[in-house]
Amino acid sequence: MPTNIVDVPPEILLENLFPVLPVADLLSLTVTSKYFLFLCSDETLWHRKLKADYNFDGSGTARRTGWKFIYRGLYRPKVFVWGEAENSRLGLRQYPGSRSAGVPFPVQLDIPGANIIKLIAGGMSFHALDTRGNMYVWGTLDGTMYSLHLDGYAAKGKPARNPLKLEMPDPIRSISCGRLHSCSLDIKGRIWNFVNWGRPFRLSSHLLSQPDSEPIQIECGWSFSSALLKNGEVLVWWPTVGALQEEVDTRFQSMDESGVGEAQARNGIIPCHTWTAAVDPVLLPSLPSLPDIAGIGEDFREHPPRLIEIGGMDSMIIGLTNYGHVLRFRGLDHEGAIGTSGWQYLPEFSETARICQLSEFSDGNFELPETIKITHVSAHFMHFSAFSTGSCSIVLQGEIDTDPDSKPKIIPELQNRDIISVEFGDYHNAALSANGKLYTWGSYSKGALGLGDPLTLPIGTPGGFANQAQLNGGRGRPPSVTVPTEVRFDHGRRKSKDRFCFSVTAAGWHTGALVIDLEPDENEEDDKIQFRSEQQQSQDPDSWSTPPIVPQIPARGWGMPFIHRIGFAGRGMHRGQSNRDGASGS
Template identity: 55%
Template sequence: MPTFSDMPVELLLDNLFPFIPTPDLLNLCCTSKLFALLCSDDTLWRRKLRTDFNFCGETTARTSGWKYIYRGLSQPKAFVWGEKANGRLGLSRFPKTNSPGVPFPTQLRIPGVRLVNLVAGGMSFHALDSEGNIHVWGTLDGTTMGLGSDGYSEPGKPANTPLLLDMPTASRSISCGRLHSSCLDHKNKIWTFVNWGRPFQLVSQLLEDPDAIPLQIECGWTFSSLLTKAGDVFVWWPFSGRMHEIISQKNLEMDQDGYKKVVAREGVIPCVTWSLELDPVRLPPIPPLPELNHTGDEKTQITQLIQIAAFESHIIGLTNRGHVLKFGSTENETTAVRGRWEYLPQFSEVDLVKEHPTFSGDNGDRLTPPETMQITHISANFQHFIAYSTGASSIVLMGDTDTTPNTVPKIIPALQNKAVISVVIGDYHNAALTAGGKLLTWGAYSAGALGLGDPAELEPGTPGAYAIARGGDQRRRREPPAVQVPTEVRFDHGSKKPKDRFCFAATAAGWHTGALVIDLDPDDEKDEIELEDDEPELEMRDGPNQWESPPIIPFGGVFRVGHAGRGHLGPGLRGSVFPSLGRGSGGNATAEEN
């Protein structure tokens, strides 16, 4: 008689094991070498992460270690750092520092909640928990003022500590633009927030087509976009055109009903949802593309988009064969209809990457060029985008809104061959996550968004520190110099003893950064409980209903609100010493535009 172990491996992994309770699955591991091997299958544990924890890992290029992540998600920890304005860090108490912002990771506690994804907006954070709930903090639109008496029908109403959005269905993914966000729920409904109290569901016959099943939701600077499983891209603009008119009219109608002003109670925003019927714009199809050699992968029959990344007025696309494309401009509906996809060979073809000075130069420090390369992931924010491959020989290529088919990518040598699985971008700072759980940051100080430590306490001249010791000319410096070489972030600031922690997700936008980490030391959770009332010096923040007025700083003959940003993605990337704060999201609203 056939036994359990006689069943086909595919049947066990695909149709049986995913439905076995985890304790029983772990017991099965102990029965034989065969089941020990099968029960360690990475694909199996990735599926169980999705079903048990609502964790998909789509924002990273991770290919292994899912069982380890599953175990660690029993007690994940959320850390935030960077600019404090607009309530964007969600902390009830701030660590005392000698420098602007919060310059090192500080734990954000949401009791009874297991966070599985963290997404940064221009002046806010959105988090997804294992139940599909969305938690928000900061200010969705910090360019407008929100009063203590306002409800969350106002986009400028701050949430100084995390609040739960009471939505009709559980969510499975979320994306943030500068002043808005969009999410995809478990019923494949698409929701957009221009304020946290009145999200609308986008309704269109175009989205009812079986070929329009959502694959990915992605917010650009001022627009939202959707990639379908068929490879089509749809775009809509909540701040302009007909959609903006409909939203404004609906808000006027809802303002007449007091309860629809959406006042938070007991940590919950009771969202008043509505439907907006309007067809999004379908972007033109991608052009015919060349065969890519030396990808190390078998060719598929159909070439189509499998990922998109949106930023300021542009979209980056990635095909299943590793082609990187750029669509511009998506500034509004008119420009999108006239736009087209451009293939970027310098970001796609290994032979062209080999010719980059980083790999082909005469410098003795040049890196060994890759033999094969297939770009597998892309990310973007503000004015920059990243295209990268996976594995120990991972390649990280950087471009911007001005990138053309002939543009050579920007390459930071310290990021190559480091098993990078995720790269996230703020306005002027950046972070890369490795498969080994290390988070590396570089770029501008941005009110502490690098997370490398208090620059006044670091050794002068080290990454994140002031260039010289404090005193004398140092007092006139506004911020430390930009960090050129990606440097590791520690997650044990203020602890009585060093802690070994593994970062499995990171996010950045504006002038702030966040990460989800798990403890490698089993005793760490006990230590955290013991130290909870013995943390480093903290200062109380303002009450949760107060609006934070940003500081006004003289700037070039006019008064600007916020800080003067400075930094870039790395050597050779374009950017001014003092970029226009009116276009960035990290500082506060400008009193006068350039």
């Protein structure tokens, strides 16, 4: 029996004792000796403490280090949002007084009483998760629908002009958003679906009650939802079409007639009327035979590949196996469209030899490891990425029409940068590095790049106008940014401030980030941004506008629905329809 704590094996300390010690005791222990300073700085220990104390596990990123630093900063994380402001999607009470369209740089969003540790963008909304598992929403879940002022959040088109908390049965551990719907996974492993914010329903199926069928990831595509199970299988369902939509519509009509579940917000809370939908999702086919790209021989045959991560696009899923195979599954428009579809392997995104032969890498400008293993995938709408981690990390990009013979798109500025997260809006992109730097590129999209007001940026600066003639015009669209450019989080301050971004999200024409201060808040009043109300923002004659969509008022017992034209921005149409480039923000 050890008589001194120093004699206790380090494995026992790290696995059993340290995880249950108060943080103050751990910090006190670090000053007793170099041995305990080293031991109490263990990355796995602080990763576990983050999950236990803050409900934060870094899911959705490839982060492997820095957990102790993030733990220290999560007592007061900051939420920043920017981009398109229509549909109240930014949740701000006041908007910067810029003449440019949208909000072209990060602005802090205050959510009183909440320590936000996860931010997820929807087509016209944001969803957030705090350290206690509470779920917050703002914007409009379905901006193609119209709602009356007196409607509760049983109405799909009811905007949450500022963040509201959803009153759910149990704490939430993860959230995913599609264009006009979202879903969440609670601590009991139950999947909740939202086609409005007032009447979420739990998906009930025998496919979710089988051995090893525990959901480990939920992922919303453009118009579908999916779940990756512990056994590597994937379930898919469509909340807004087919049999499930019929079940939802029937239940909502019954609620309307009985006057339950109107979900009027009170004191910043939406009282959710939860129910259960007993509809079986579709079980996707198993993986095809895949090559041994890791070169491990017999172990590969004894332990065949299984999916460990998925990403949702428009009618397509990107999958990643434990060995680094990247695959796609197309034809997810609706349940009847799957037919004989199956997983297709993408060797150009998976195999070391093929990746090294890409012209961007073969010229020797980048350091590549002997063996490249893709460790993460992400996807949204028309784009996806597959990337590895570390100082020699690589980022490969694909599109909706990528096939097994397609070569990845390579952006040189993202290579060897230890990128841990890649996010896509409709036409803008964001990448986060392990050192807390956020980079954006792509279309201006009403300010979604967050690089600054193009009317005040120097000519030729990324995010600004290309020449004096464009700047003098003042109402044209700034050119797209082709080189990933760093986003600042101190716009409007008289004194610059160093901040660390640990999470980013993007969708539609808007972006959000979670940020930690690296310097003390000596004077938070040191802010010279001039703000205006949401109404002033939407009525600004100098703001660019886009063609209105035609939202449909749901029947809700009135007989046939009718059409009412209103100036909401948003595409409001499916991929391929006529206003593809003319309307804003998913």
